Amino acid sequence: MYNFEFIYDDETLTTAVEKQGETFRVTVGESTIELQPISENLFSTIIDGQRKVVAAVRSKDTCYIDIDSVLFELREPSDDIYGAGAGDAAGEKDKVFAPMPGKVVKLLVAVGDEVTEKQPMVIVEAMKMENTVLSKAKGTVKAVNFAAGDQVDTDTPIIELELEE
Amino acid sequence: MKPLFNKILVANRSEIAIRVMNACRTLGIPSVAVYSDADSNSKHRYYADESVHIGASSPRESYLDIEKIINAAKQTGCDAIHPGYGFLAENPILAQRCEEEKLTFIGPSPDAIRLLGNKVASRVKMADAGIPLIPGMKDSSADINLYRETAQKAGYPVLIKAAAGGGGKGMRIVNSEDELGAALEAARREAKNAFDDDTVYLEKYIVNPRHIEFQVLADNHGNTIHVFEREGSIQRRHQKSIEETPSVALDDELRAKMGADAVKVAKTAGYRNAGTVEFLLDETGHYYFLEMNTRIQVEHPITEMVTGVDLVVEQIRIAAGLELSEQLHHLTQRGHAIECRIYAEDGENNFMPSTGKILFYSEPVGPGIRVDSGIVAGMDITIDYDPIMAKLIVHAPTRELAIKKMVDALNAYKILGVRTSKKFMIDCMLHPEFTAGRTYTNFIENHMSNREDESNTYRHLAVAAAAVASMTTNSKSTAQLSETGGATIPSPWEIIGAWQIGDSIHV
CATH class of the missing domain: 3.30.1490.20 (ATP-grasp fold, A domain)
Known part of the structure; x- marks a missing residue:
């Protein structure tokens, strides 16, 4: 019996895996799921009478899953913060990070502005596409650390907020 | 028989470079790839018979540098250059430089590229030739x-x-x-x-417009034909996402009329080689010329599926001076084809570009399924280039069956490590307005803003699969992952996380 923990939507789910012959029997909460390996990263299972092929791979502390084109990235609980999207991983709602390395095209807020949740904060260009980054919480803009034209990575917050209590 | 060219340089990367190399192979012509620093381990580099490094990752220092492309062609003994789409494909200077260096540019003449690249001038010219344009004022007025x-x-x-x-x-x-x-x-x-x-x-104001384009082929002997239409109305930020042919909006009469106008546009521009004439079509069957694209298009495979014509092979034949073959004058549309573009973007998060290493890759197979791909497992998707990774194309006897086949093929197409918009495209195609053929350019805006998030349904299965992947990755696949270029692989004890053998006492 092997046990694993994964984070799904801020919730930690515990699993127990048993291997019976070639079949993996996995207990998640109340349910038991059987997965038959097709190849190293493909597994088949039956949902509502239909056979589905699930793709799954693990890299470092993250598992990447495809079930009927619905994609999951499940992490094991960890104190470490990994490089990319560090801010997001740590759930720091008072900081706005670039989703990927790129260039700041336009800042949509200034220091002192009051912002609401999901308000557009900054436009970042990467891969020839412009992306609008939204605020994760309500608050007041405390600092703007970059200007239009600056290159940004995913580790340094572009904008910092004073959260409203 | 002597091949049409000694050797062809493919001035592009990724899936379209590979597509062109396949056409070269079909004709028995060796091909040469060019690649930048970022592409030194790319699929297209090793797909060609030879390859030339042309500079840094930034397109301006490699794929957009005309002199580097010309030099690479001369240095490898090529007598022709195929530009693919994007990059230099619609740059008249490359076509011009090819002429000067006695290299054949597989595409239209520099003059035709120049004329059709000027959207204002080309519309005036087409209006004079009697091609319908969207009626309106030429200038502003106070009156x-x-x-x-x-x-x-x-x-x-x-x-x-x-x-x-x-x-x-x-x-x-x-x-x-x-x-x-x-x-x-x-x-x-x-x-x-x-x-x-x-x-x-x-x-x-065009109510419920559709984007309809016609593929044309023109040889150097005065023959110009159209190879039917493609509909590319499903667009996001003016970027086509799903394309199909035939269009449900065209009957034989309208198809013949629009096709004849497409041929007229090409002839008016003095066009040769393959090109695409774009129209907007309204609900009443009126259509309006938008522009002509002077390249092979991303969505060309759907035309190939329903006609059996290899458009890139035809491009090379035309460039070599051959006449359009007799059978091209008697083409028919057989069945229905759909293409979905697989971008490295997150369809569930505002189509944010997605980067990372391809950790697992598996293509769908089966009758009527085609994948034009530029990616392999272990490859890094970076921000250096256009996010298109691959195209999935299906062909079936009817539209309904083609939709079904595409949904199944998308589900069977597994790409892990970067996010894609597979699920978004499936939801588009299963929407009642899409299946009813009411595909207008505002489709995504009007029908796709309130999609259901299905991830919760699968959360237990996802966690179960993650647990199993953690076990299997732990045993045999670590070695394989590191071979395909995975980052430093931690010891199995580090990656397996909290676990215990025997009783399931959790620590």
């Missing part, structure tokens, strides 16, 4: 009577647009003459506030 006359001639509804335009500001749809005066004032006011410029103009 309301001019707006009234133009609107009457074009027919309501009409659209008032800000010249400085963008984001719908200063834009007004006018349904009848009574509304015109007030709408004009409002649009001017809005334009003034938004752009500090109250210049507006009026054109016909």
Whole structure:
């Protein structure tokens, strides 16, 4: 019996895996799921009478899953913060990070502005596409650390907020 | 038989470079790849018979550097260059430099590229030739009577647009003459506030437009044909996402009429080789010329699926001076084909570009399924280039069956490590408006904003699969992952996380 923990939507789910012959029997909460390996990263299972092929791979502390084109990235609980999207991983709602390395095209807020949740904060260009980054919480803009034209990575917050209590 | 060219240099990367190399192979012509620093381990580099490094990752220092491309061709003994799409494909200077260096440019003449690249000049020329354009004012005016006359001639509804335009500001749809005066004032006011410029103009408002394009082929002997239409109405940020052929909006009569106009556009421009004439089609069967693209298009495979023509092979044959073969004059459309573009973007998060290493890759197979791909497992998807990774194309006897086949093929297409919009495209195609064929350019805006998040349904299965992947990755696949270029692989004890053998006491 092997046990694993994964984070799904801020919730930690515990699993127990048993291997019976070639079949993996996995207990998640109340349910038991059987997965038959097709190849190293493909597994088949039956949902509502239909056979589905699930793709799954693990890299470092993250598992990447495809079930009927619905994609999951499940992490094991960890104190470490990994490089990319560090801010997001740590759930720091008072900081706005670039989703990927790129260039700041336009800042949509200034220091002192009051912002609401999901308000557009900054436009970042990467891969020839412009992306609008939204605020994760309500608050007041405390600092703007970059200007239009600056290159940004995913580790340094572009904008910092004073959260409203 | 002597091959048509000694050797062809493919001045592009990823899936389209590989597509062109396949056509070269079909014709028995060796191909040469060019690659940048970022592409030194790319699929396209090793797909060609030879390859030449042409510089740094930035396109300006490699794929867009005309002299480097020309030098690479000369250095490897090529006598022709195929530009693919994007990069230098519609750059008249490359075509010009090829002529000067006695290399064959597999595409139209520099003059045709120049004319059709100038959207204003080409529209004037096409209007003179009798090709329909969206009716409207040529310039702005202060005189309301001019707006009234133009609107009457074009027919309501009409659209008032800000010249400085963008984001719908200063834009007004006018349904009848009574509304015109007030709408004009409002649009001017809005334009003034938004752009500090109250210049507006009026054109016909196209209700529920479709994007219909015609593939054309023209040889150097005066023969020009069309190879039917493609519909690419499903667009996001003016980027096509799903394309199909035939279009449900065309009957034989309209197809013949639009096709004849597409041929006329090509002839008017003095066009040779493969090109695409784009139209907007309204609900009443009126169509309007938009532009002609002077390259092979991303979506060309759907035309190949229903006609059996290899368009890139035809491009090479035409460039070698051959006449269009007799059978090209008697083509028919057989069945229905759909293409979905697989971008490295997150369809569940505002199509944010997605980067990372491809950790697992598996293509769907089966009758009528084609994958044009530029990626392999272990490859890094970076921000250096266009996010298109691959194209999935299906062919079936009917539209309904093609949709079904595409949904199944997308589900069987597994790419892990970067996010894609597979699920978004499936939801588009299963939407009742799509299956009913009501595919207008506003489809995504109108029907896809409130999609259901299905991830919760699968959360237990996802966690179960993650647990199993953690076990299997732990045993045998670590070695394989590191071979395919995975980052430093931690010891199995580090990656397996909290676990215990025997009783399931959790630590």
